[in-house]
Amino acid sequence: QVQLVESGGGLVQAGGSLRLSCAASGRTFSRCAMGWFRQAPGKEREFVAAINWSGGSTYADSVKGRFTISRDNAKITLYLQMNSLKPEDTAIYYCATRSGSYYTIRSEDYDYWGQGTQVTVSS
Secondary structure, three states, X not given: OOEEEEEXXXXXXXXXXXXXXXXXXXXXXXXXXXXXXXXXXXXXXXXXXXXXXXXXXXXXXXXXXXXXXXXXXXXXEEEEEEOXXXXXXXXXXXXXXXXXXXXXXXHHHOOEEOOOEEEEEEO
């Protein structure tokens, strides 16, 4: 059974940084694409960043240049380094995995999800 457990969320002032982690188990993690999505109150879930099994990555325009996605296949962990945080980054952040090796930006392409971690950025 695939399990994803996020951690690292919290409350931070605008301009600050947070690092999210997602510990994975139950799948050949090293061959699977992974992604981060977020959902703010009253809004639909949106794509944040995704990474291939080989390390290639892509980002939403709203976070490009501020967020960095990475993975450690030996530790079976996905990361999201978030810098220069803005109040509009406030949301629940979810990690997700898909059976394919290459990323997509569509949430429906990911078949396993974590429970989410809250990120709140104060102004």
